[in-house]
Amino acid sequence: MQIFLDFDSVDKYGPQHAKTTFAISGEELERVEVDRLDRVAIEANANVGDLEGEYLVDGEIDMTGQLRCARCLEPYPFANRSPFRLRYRPRRDAAQLSEEELELGETDLEVEYYSARQIELGELASEQLQLSLPMKPLCTDGCRGLCPQCGENLNVQPCSCSSKIEDSRWAALRQIRDELQKKN
Numbered sequence: 001m002q003i004f005l006d007f008d009s010v011d012k013y014g015p016q017h018a019k020t021t022f023a024i025s026g027e028e029l030e031r032v033e034v035d036r037l038d039r040v041a042i043e044a045n046a047n048v049g050d051l052e053g054e055y056l057v058d059g060e061i062d063m064t065g066q067l068r069c070a071r072c073l074e075p076y077p078f079a080n081r082s083p084f085r086l087r088y089r090p091r092r093d094a095a096q097l098s099e100e101e102l103e104l105g106e107t108d109l110e111v112e113y114y115s116a117r118q119i120e121l122g123e124l125a126s127e128q129l130q131l132s133l134p135m136k137p138l139c140t141d142g143c144r145g146l147c148p149q150c151g152e153n154l155n156v157q158p159c160s161c162s163s164k165i166e167d168s169r170w171a172a173l174r175q176i177r178d179e180l181q182k183k184n
Contacts, residue, residue: 004118005046007055007088019043022125029130033137035075037065042125053090057119060084061128067137071145072153082132091115 003020010016021041026034044059060083067078091113144154152159 003121005044005057005121005124007046007114007117007119010046010048010055016046017044018046018121020121022122024122024126024129029126029133031130031133033068033070034133035066035068037063039064040125040129042121042128044121044124046119049087049089051089055088056085057088057124058083058085061125061132063129063132067133069139069143070136071138071143072155073146074139074153074155076137076139078137080132082128084128084131085110087111088114088119 003018005016005018019042021039024037024040026032026037041062042059043062044057047056048054049056060081062081064077064079066075068075087110089111139155146153147159147161149161150159152161
């Protein structure tokens with residue numbers, strides 16, 4: 001079932017409101033750190049904007065699920081509620097755009113361009129969900145991660161690996177250092 005915000009209805013009947021819940025998977029988002037999404041709820045309001053053909057869509061995305069920590073790879077619960085505000089403006093043709101030099105302002109970052117006069121809420125929910133997920137999810141700020149040698153989760157227990165990790169790329173410099181120390 002697809003639910004739309006229809007700009008023709010906004011013009012004819014005034015502000016439109018839509019509220020629904022979607023099932024979106026981590027595979028659909030193409031984000032490996034998303035372990036599971038329980039629900040994604042979106043609420044959106046569409047109004048006529050200040051410019052000709054402009055529409056304002058504001059609302060909120062609410063999600064719960066489970067993410068995978070970028071350091072220790074353990075799953076942890078995650079919930080987020082994020083407001084959004086977008087301005088939809090009609091798409092201009094390519095010839096018109098190539099002749100103009102445009103400078104983006106701070107408010108231009110919330111502008112989307114439309115050619116169809118309907119906005120599908122599922123696509124809007126996916127887009128806003130992508131923006132609300134952390135780039136590097138961490139189970140805690142103090143997560144110690146995995147041992148680079150044996151892979152032991154350092155949050156659970158310390159590993160028995162040597163704490164000094166040798167990097168073979170520095171071997172030539174170590175050899176020069178050792179020779180200089182012998183001379184002194």
